[in-house]
């Protein structure tokens with residue numbers, strides 16, 4: 001199956017609790033319920049992005065993980081916490097932490113106890129986090145995937161016009177295919193003018209696996225998820241009937 005998530009599952013959402021989203025985790029959860037989502041992942045920006053762009057981390061991460069662990073009031077919705085990690089350089093160093101305060105203040109000698117492996121999107125953010133030397137970013141992705149492949153669950157928005165000609169997203173797709181990592185169809189960028197439509201199509205056609213995400217920074221952004229599936233359907237890359245057998249229809253048990 002080429003598309004790895006369902007039209008009810010959005011794995012790229014930013015909050016105001018940990019980075020540059022406009023809404024609280026709580027408001028995002030409520031809105032996801034209204035939209036009939038069955039699974040969302042709050043993937044705020046990494047510590048490197050937060051530090052370098054003056055975002056703020058307002059809340060201890062452990063609080064949110066606890067609040068939404070047994071969500072009786074959000075029946076039918078699974079809420080996960082992950083990270084939009086940052087590629088840092090050509091060596092493939094990655095910042096995948098959120099709120100090192102969790103480590104330093106509460107358990108200086110221990111790793112936090114994740115009950116599950118955190119969901120990680122690996123993205124390239126330029127110029128503030130990665131820097132401007134994009135001709136080395138292909139090498140950076142190749143090295144990062146060689147080093148951390150099994151810990152990366154999705155490659156974010158690699159087809160932005162802003163990356164210019166020094167960066168070849170199709171090479172990243174090849175590396176991701178070899179590691180069986182999905183490429184993101186990012187509906188925020190897809191619906192704006194930040195991508196070259198031809199390049200986006202080529203990336204989607206070359207990817208072995210695709211994950212449709214909204215990259216939401218507002219509640220309104222969350223509503224675009226379906227447009228990604230419609231787009232992939234128009235390319236023949238998604239068949240709604242693929243999901244008929246294992247869909248969890250919201251509101252039904």
Ligand SMILES: [Zn+2]
Pocket residue numbers: 014019020021045217
């Ligand atoms: Zn952001």
Ligand SMILES: [Zn+2]
Pocket residue numbers: 084123125156157
């Ligand atoms: Zn991003």
